Amino acid sequence: MILATARGPTARDTEARRCLLSAGLLFVSTQCQNARLMAGTLYIVATPIGNLEDITQRALRVLREVDVVACEDTRHTQRLLNHFAIKTKTVSYHEHNERERTEELCRLLESGKNIALVSDAGMPLVSDPGFRVVNAAIERDFPVVAIPGAAAFVTALVVSGMPADQFLFAGFLPSRTNARRAKLETLREIPTTLIFYEAPHRILDTLSDIVALLGDRPVVVARELTKFYEEFLRGTAEQVRLQLAARPSVKGEITLLIGKGAPAVATTSVEEAVHELEEAGIPRMDAIKQVARERGLSKRDVYKQVSG
């Protein structure tokens, strides 16, 4: 089934006309100014991820002009709207009411109302709810228009120093240990930069898992992106883990990037490598296992060298 965007052009023409208009390139008639009132459009609107200046002119206009803003958390979004003196009505949608809300929102679109869909931060749908609403709108042939803007993973990627021409975004890592490890295992052979979101209280465990399962690869931990305490930590997974472990606590949302698995050039002896890990608090047999994996040796060989 090919879903042509039958009603799309109306809304999009209006968008484009406004753009040309704002550039002084189009004379606009009353008729075409009214076009946007004819069909209900679902706008997917990117909002700031930490710095209120990171919002586009079009996002502000759309949030102001639509009939309803559908938010992940109305209190959170209300603060954004208040800051920009936007009075538009809000409704909540989230994981737990998305099914019912989808029907309500589609009825609004059907009746010609325009809706802006936002998440708490960044681009909706990318590790955020909204998928069901957008797909319902597509299936029912309502025009759907994305208003591009901030997304944390892209922001982290371009400052990471890692290749940005190819990457795999894998969203939030599972919170349960076994599920997280299984997920990392499935990504071991992917030959691109890997990007994840991770909670601050799990980052140390996750970095340990990376060392154990993927090897001591280059990683970047990006914290508090675009905020006052924005920070990028770069090094191997183990180096960054040790650096974070030395802190009393780790706070803020984290974007974690893992570099392509290039075999690290060994600058220390096998014995030294095991000793370093032990000093970092890793049990001797785990340290031996890890060094064996990193160096492509058998555990037995490493054990012999350490004990010899």
Place this chain on the structure above:
Amino acid sequence: MILATARGPTARDTEARRCLLSAGLLFVSTQCQNARLMAGTLYIVATPIGNLEDITQRALRVLREVDVVACEDTRHTQRLLNHFAIKTKTVSYHEHNERERTEELCRLLESGKNIALVSDAGMPLVSDPGFRVVNAAIERDFPVVAIPGAAAFVTALVVSGMPADQFLFAGFLPSRTNARRAKLETLREIPTTLIFYEAPHRILDTLSDIVALLGDRPVVVARELTKFYEEFLRGTAEQVRLQLAARPSVKGEITLLIGKGAPAVATTSVEEAVHELEEAGIPRMDAIKQVARERGLSKRDVYKQVSG
């Protein structure tokens, strides 16, 4: 080597202070207003991908306040700057002079000048030049700050209707046929949404390759994103190919999305499927080969059914 962002906080503090300031939450002293003059910061600034309204407040401020805007194409970026009455000096950097330009830009940062790095459209570094400049700045410990905004692949993804929680972005597909096919082959087993950029004059060949190498998967072709003629075509690779092939020409930059490989439910007989492909101009033996692959049958079996 862990590259701590030694000089980062200065610039970032300034950013954050401005944000708080604009929110009326910070009283700013003269001293802290001068802080941004102390160190050279490299800003990676996202610019619109087709609609001039798709630029953030922070991007406009940074483009206005930096000493130099480093552009992929100065004439292209000059139009953007003119539109917003920004007078900042521009310099060009591109694939062919990036090495020399990197040294010049680092000397500017060293001398305390602030630089905004932009590409022709969207977020620099994502399928755009800039990687060398950013990595040189990171290695030499200059503060690097991303100003998030529009990126075509994210814009296409959220309107595509395909899962946006996990995806692989693979940049531009190679222009040479064999290289393109080899690239698609390597991505066959990746169990996520795949995203590419493709030139309009190659999209038909690429869709044929997808059908042949990955099977007749769901695809979305997004054209002219955020522009007047923005269009999304959804269907299987073959359906979308036939739809585009029926046009006199295909224009505009394309973002191509490929869905996870789910075996399509066959709604036509093997004979009908071959006949349909033949009518679409595919030679009989190629059509048989393709249907065999799609249905998990041997070529011999399909041949028998068609000839029987």
